[in-house]
Amino acid sequence: MPVLTPTLLNTERLALRWPEERDRDAIFAIYSDPAVVRYWSNEAWSTLAQADEWIASRRAGNADGSGVCLVVTLAGSGELIGTLSLYHFFEQSRRCDIGYAFGSRHWGKGYAYESLHVLLEYGFRHLDLNRIEADIDPGNAPSGRVLERLGFRKEGYMPERWIVHGETADTVFYGLLKSYWDTKPS
Ligand SMILES: CC(C)(COP(=O)(O)OP(=O)(O)OC[C@H]1O[C@@H](n2cnc3c(N)ncnc32)[C@H](O)[C@@H]1OP(=O)(O)O)[C@@H](O)C(=O)NCCC(=O)NCCS
Numbered sequence: 608m609p610v611l612t613p614t615l616l617n618t619e620r621l622a623l624r625w626p627e628e629r630d631r632d633a634i635f636a637i638y639s640d641p642a643v644v645r646y647w648s649n650e651a652w653s654t655l656a657q658a659d660e661w662i663a664s665r666r667a668g669n670a671d672g673s674g675v676c677l678v679v680t681l682a683g684s685g686e687l688i689g690t691l692s693l694y695h696f697f698e699q700s701r702r703c704d705i706g707y708a709f710g711s712r713h714w715g716k717g718y719a720y721e722s723l724h725v726l727l728e729y730g731f732r733h734l735d736l737n738r739i740e741a742d743i744d745p746g747n748a749p750s751g752r753v754l755e756r757l758g759f760r761k762e763g764y765m766p767e768r769w770i771v772h773g774e775t776a777d778t779v780f781y782g783l784l785k786s787y788w789d790t791k792p793s
Contacts, residue, residue, distance in 0.1 A: 623679055625676075635652060638657070639651050689713065693705055702739070704740050705741050720757065737785045742780055765777065
């Protein structure tokens with residue numbers, strides 16, 4: 608994938624940029640919240656060092672082109688409200704995965720849709736991706752709704768794909784092709 612210069616994407620309400628060291632408290636607040644990680648395969652974070660490691664690894668991935676990770680901030684105040692990633696790039700197939708998480712007090716305001724929309728546009732136009740995939744827990748209805756609003760199509764169901772905290776979890780698998788994106792009604 609092309610190596611990125613520090614990326615800034617904007618929407619009406621939001622500014623998306625590379626994570627920076629000064630974001631540690633805000634990022635920790637998101638990933639230490641059990642409500643945010645409820646459907647993930649990791650435990651909620653318990654130390655600020657986890658935020659430091661996350662920021663360093665995501666910045667390194669952005670710098671070497673192995674991923675695209677941006678934080679979502681409110682355009683007016685600069686408050687950090689969420690994170691978005693494109694990762695697991697398969698260059699020859701022009702394919703990757705997508706991930707996202709927002710602080711729970713910012714849910715239900717359309718920020719995920721708005722920021723993912725501009726990231727997908729960047730992925731298809733600037734990174735020349737052909738296909739983007741998402742793997743979500745069937746219980747994560749808000750995540751499924753945002754994916755479907757963005758044009759992702761449900762492609763499959765994989766029972767017991769994960770074992771989380773000793774319990775099996777199923778996957779609903781979604782895909783978005785560039786051809787769907789190009790013909791999506793705006
Ligand atoms: C998944 C997640 C990002 C979805 O967030 P969200 O706030 O529901 O999604 P959006 O920002 O697109 O908001 C959409 C909701 O806001 C409402 N809304 C309010 N104002 C809006 C506006 N101006 N524009 C669009 N939608 C608006 C919509 O009606 C919609 O509500 P609905 O889903 O009940 O119909 C969020 O639940 C989250 O961070 N979860 C934890 C992490 C996670 O599970 N990530 C995914 C792992 S696969």
